[in-house]
Amino acid sequence: MTDQKEEKIDLREAHTQSERSEQELARDVKLEKLVQEGIDIHPHKVDVTHSVTEIVSQYTSIKKEDLEKQQTEVFVPGRILSIRRMGRATFFHVSDGRNKLQVYLRGDKVGQESYERFSLFDIGDIIAIKGVLFKTRTEELTVLAESFVFLAKCRHPLPEKFHGLQDVELRYRKRYLDLIMNPEIGDIFRLRSTLISDIRKYFDERGYIEVETPMMQAVPGGALARPFKTFHNALGIDLYLRIAPELYLKRLTVGGMNKVYEINRSFRNEGISSEHNPEFTMLEFYEAYTDYNDMMNMTEELINRLSLALKGTEEIPYGEHTISFKRPWKRMKFMEALSYYSGLAPSRFENKEGIVEFASDFVSEGTSLTYGKALDVIFDKFVKQNLIQPTFITNPPKEISPLAKASKENPDEAERFELVIAGMELANAFSELSDPEEQRKRFEQQAEERKKGDDESHRIDIDYIQALEYGLPPAGGEGIGIDRLVMLFTDKKSIREVILFPLLRPKK
């Protein structure tokens, strides 16, 4: 029944889309003429010899005379981005999304019939050109076309060639248009791809294995957040999209996989902002026989190495700031940071009720605050935005760290750190809590808070406690937000700029 309803909606949308604009109708006419001329408008593969980028990178530096001597034959595909028709000759640019290459089309070279056929091509069409490389008077690398084949019609007009596509909403909704018009967008995602593959290299070199753990979980755990809920028909059970892979990765550590990592999506049913997308990519890694100090060292090493590999330097621009990844990074205890940036004397924090009172001014009315939550509020309000250079904020209260081992020196603190860069939380790590009885107590404490109405408190995971009962060796573990890391390295202020298809409300 639901299916039928959906079908009706689809049909109506198909109908509105079939209302063609004047410019689209002009393209339809040209396409029809191509069909009448016997052109295959959805051709099979053609054996091209180069990409635009290959030609540009291989031949741009070659001198005009040498290029003419070489008579380099190419067969290159690309999307037409601009056309300059001048009677019996035409210049146009084709793009592979990354680079542009000019083509020089002469009526006397390709023949009358071919030349006239080109008038049926529009900006946006994809073609492949066979020809010889040369350089124009102004030294621009160009293909002198001998022939060309039609590969695909663009049935809509493209955005304006000079300004490109500016409308942010359209850029996200039609990312393909963004990629066609704005080549720097492709650069963001090429960097993202390189960054992830460099991370894999780093862990692979250290003997880690990459694993995949469930995204659909009966008990969502490993973080304090609201989950997305779904239902499995055959099993008749509720399932949740994971908010973190943490508890499964630690189960693997119990099982003797001593160095594991996972790079994949987690999902949190929370607000959307320039730093939050409901689905986001996290790196999580766990290593037995290490602790949170080792995690700090690895984090410094990893991100420093990424900076050198991606940007060739340890200092990168971010907005009006310059971020330095030079080691060692600043380390500051949570309570010290709180006191330092809020201006509250350390003694003030001994009065727990006073702190809750103080913090309640910064949250919406009716929010019930525990002491730990109040500290977190003060941290977000006073500390976070001031931490521009990479800073490890260490030893937060145990109360808000239900999965971390308590500190040896101070049992109220957790052996844990959060990494803040440019005011963003980039990473979160701890010495993993291995005591099943203690874990049970922490879960029960969280359950109490859930009863009080905190639906982001951690759920009790009996199966996980049982796994701990088999023995989790001392281990350090960490999660790093990949999207935010990419934001840093691409100098972007919005997470939507580094996610290909960020979540938007569907149109209409």
Next chain:
RNA sequence: GGCCCGUUAGCUCAACUGGUAGAGCAACAGACUCUUAAUCUGUAGGUUGAAGGUUCGAGUCCUUCACGGGUCACCA
């Protein structure tokens, strides 16, 4: 969710205090064999996001709604 801003031709943008909705690119017709934001001549293209309201008259003012951006709150 609160507040602020935006939504005008396919795209990028104009339109004073309410008074006939314009330009560039793109499109269409024509000229042009080294152009490159090509150039030149001409033509067409609009339910100003939607629905109400105020007014002699609304792109402009008011209300509601939709979508987006920013920000605060919530939240990793």
